Amino acid sequence: MAAPVMTQFLAVFACLLISIFCEKYKPIEIELQSEINGEPARIFTAEEIRKYDGSDPKKPIYMGVRGVVFDVSDGKGFYGKGSEYNALVGKDATRAVAIWSLEPDDLVPDVNDLPDFKLKMLDETFQETYMRKYPVVGYMDYLVEQKEFEKIANSKEKTISMEKKNDRNSDKTENKLQEESLQGDTQNDNLDAIKKTSDEVFKNIPQTLLAQHEEL
Numbered sequence: 001m002a003a004p005v006m007t008q009f010l011a012v013f014a015c016l017l018i019s020i021f022c023e024k025y026k027p028i029e030i031e032l033q034s035e036i037n038g039e040p041a042r043i044f045t046a047e048e049i050r051k052y053d054g055s056d057p058k059k060p061i062y063m064g065v066r067g068v069v070f071d072v073s074d075g076k077g078f079y080g081k082g083s084e085y086n087a088l089v090g091k092d093a094t095r096a097v098a099i100w101s102l103e104p105d106d107l108v109p110d111v112n113d114l115p116d117f118k119l120k121m122l123d124e125t126f127q128e129t130y131m132r133k134y135p136v137v138g139y140m141d142y143l144v145e146q147k148e149f150e151k152i153a154n155s156k157e158k159t160i161s162m163e164k165k166n167d168r169n170s171d172k173t174e175n176k177l178q179e180e181s182l183q184g185d186t187q188n189d190n191l192d193a194i195k196k197t198s199d200e201v202f203k204n205i206p207q208t209l210l211a212q213h214e215e216l
């Protein structure tokens with residue numbers, strides 16, 4: 001009697017472990033603010049943010065982490081010219097922060113290939129160090145584009161799933177096959193629309209949002 005109970009217990013325990021270790025880490029959602037401390041949020045291209053790398057003592061020092069741009073001037077001892085972590089500023093070096101590296105190849109925003117535990121550590125540093133210590137001044141253009149794309153994709157996805165639901169509820173007629181092929185066309189049209197609209201958004205962002213930028 002004890003043996004099956006033990007087996008059941010082990011099975012439940014194994015499932016628990018699997019669910020803990022296999023669950024994909026979901027990075028903290030970043031919400032973009034159009035205004036920060038009463039000022040319009042600034043949008044930075046890689047070229048723009050490079051001007052704030054600590055080499056000009058009259059300018060603040062900016063650093064991008066997860067696409068959010070922080071004014072890290074108060075950490076001049078870490079980030080100023082000739083300081084230990086100067087390589088991290090004037091750019092979005094999210095990858096370097098995530099994996100604790102100062103190698104030139106790692107001074108980039110891309111973290112897509114990193115394991116979950118690194119992404120989790122990155123989020124901890126993002127919140128505990130950067131959000132807590134330094135003021136946000138704006139966002140990297142890539143984050144704004146990504147958010148716009150997600151917004152469009154989500155709204156289109158909703159439309160597609162509504163259409164699917166309506167189709168399922170409607171009476172199946174003899175020309176069902178023909179209907180399904182039409183439905184396929186509609187979905188393709190929707191996907192085309194997502195691509196087209198997001199292309200337009202990408203094209204418009206630099207003109208509409210970069211216009212807010214004023215050099216200090």
Ligand code: HEM
Pocket residue numbers: 075078085096097099100101102129133
């Ligand atoms: C053996 C190597 C390292 C040691 C002993 C070390 C040590 C430290 C110490 C003592 C601090 C200061 C904590 C504080 O006063 O708040 C710090 C902060 C920091 N370190 Fe390191 N570090 C090392 C390597 C690295 C590397 C490779 C990176 C690359 C990304 C890095 C990135 C940072 C960052 C971003 C901060 C936070 C600065 C801030 O508060 O703005 N460290 N480190």
